[in-house]
Amino acid sequence: MVRQPYLKKGTWSRDEDQADCLYWLQRSGKSSRLRWMNYLRPNIRRGNFTREEEETIVRLQKTLGNRWSAIAARLPQRTDNDIKNYWNTRLKKRVISENKNSTAATTSTTETNSSMVENSSGADSSSMLTNILLDSPVSTIDDLLEPPAYSCFSPSGSDLVAVDDKYSMGTDNYLVSCWETQSYLEQPQMIEGLDWEAVLPNSELWHSHHQQCYDPLDDFWINPLI
DNA sequence: AAATATTCCAACCGCAACACG
DNA sequence: ACGTGTTGCGGTTGGAATATT
Missing domain, CATH: 1.10.10.60 (Homeodomain-like)
Structure with a gap:
C-alpha cells in the first residue's frame, strides 16, 4: 500500500486527543484507531x-x-x-531470572514438590496456584483452545473443574480446586460430596454452566477460570 | 554539570484475516 | 471466485525520561 505523504505521524498532542475532526483527518485511520484503542478509549487502565x-x-x-x-x-x-x-x-x-534460579535449585526442590499437599496449608494460595498451573500438563495452545473432553464441577458447585487427560484447572477456591484437580488428573473418581451423575458431560447442570462460562465467540475455555 | 547508557512505552510497520461489493 | 478496502495483531523502533558514570 502506498503511504500517503501528507499524513502526520509521531506522538499525539493533547489537542489531537480532543478528537477534533481537523486533527484526526491529518492522521491515518489506522493511527487514529490505535490511539483510541490504547489510550483514549474509556475504562482503560494504564x-x-x-x-x-x-x-x-x-x-x-x-x-x-x-x-x-x-x-x-x-x-x-x-x-x-x-x-x-x-x-x-x-x-x-523476571521470568528468565526466576527460571535460572529454579533450575539452579532443581535438586533441592524435587523433594519439596513431592510433599506439597502436606505443606500447602500455610502457603500463599495465589502463588501456589501459579506454581501448579505452570507445572500442569498444559503445554500447547491446542490444549487450551478445545474444551476438555471431560469435565465436572467441584463439590461446592461454584468451582468449575475441567478434567481430561491433558489438563485441569480450578477457579475460585484455589487450593481446594487444585488439589481436587491433582486427584482427578491421576484418576478421575468420586470424591466426597460430588454428584457425578449430575455433573457429567451433557447433563443439564453441565450445559447450564458451560453456557455461562464458555464464550463461543472467543472460542476459549479458561475464561471462567481467571 | 555534562555526557553516556539504559529503560520504558507510544506508535509505526507489515502481514493476515475478514468484510463487502 | 475475485479484488479491494478495512481491521486486528504481533514485532519492532524512535525518542523521551531516567539512571549512571
Missing part, C-alpha cells in the same frame, strides 16, 4: 500492574505464547499493547 495481573500475564504467556490480544481479553481494562510492553520490559526478564 501502568501499575497488580501482583495478580502480573501472575496472570506470566501464566497465560506460558500457555498462550505472545498472543497479547488473547491475554488482554482476560485482563479487564488492559490493552494488548500495554501488556506486551510490560512483558517485554519487565516480566520477561
Whole structure:
C-alpha cells in the first residue's frame, strides 16, 4: 500500500486527543484507531500492574505464547499493547531470572514438590496456584483452545473443574480446586460430596454452566477460570 | 554539570484475516 | 471466485525520561 505523504505521524498532542475532526483527518485511520484503542478509549487502565495481573500475564504467556490480544481479553481494562510492553520490559526478564534460579535449585526442590499437599496449608494460595498451573500438563495452545473432553464441577458447585487427560484447572477456591484437580488428573473418581451423575458431560447442570462460562465467540475455555 | 547508557512505552510497520461489493 | 478496502495483531523502533558514570 502506498503511504500517503501528507499524513502526520509521531506522538499525539493533547489537542489531537480532543478528537477534533481537523486533527484526526491529518492522521491515518489506522493511527487514529490505535490511539483510541490504547489510550483514549474509556475504562482503560494504564501502568501499575497488580501482583495478580502480573501472575496472570506470566501464566497465560506460558500457555498462550505472545498472543497479547488473547491475554488482554482476560485482563479487564488492559490493552494488548500495554501488556506486551510490560512483558517485554519487565516480566520477561523476571521470568528468565526466576527460571535460572529454579533450575539452579532443581535438586533441592524435587523433594519439596513431592510433599506439597502436606505443606500447602500455610502457603500463599495465589502463588501456589501459579506454581501448579505452570507445572500442569498444559503445554500447547491446542490444549487450551478445545474444551476438555471431560469435565465436572467441584463439590461446592461454584468451582468449575475441567478434567481430561491433558489438563485441569480450578477457579475460585484455589487450593481446594487444585488439589481436587491433582486427584482427578491421576484418576478421575468420586470424591466426597460430588454428584457425578449430575455433573457429567451433557447433563443439564453441565450445559447450564458451560453456557455461562464458555464464550463461543472467543472460542476459549479458561475464561471462567481467571 | 555534562555526557553516556539504559529503560520504558507510544506508535509505526507489515502481514493476515475478514468484510463487502 | 475475485479484488479491494478495512481491521486486528504481533514485532519492532524512535525518542523521551531516567539512571549512571
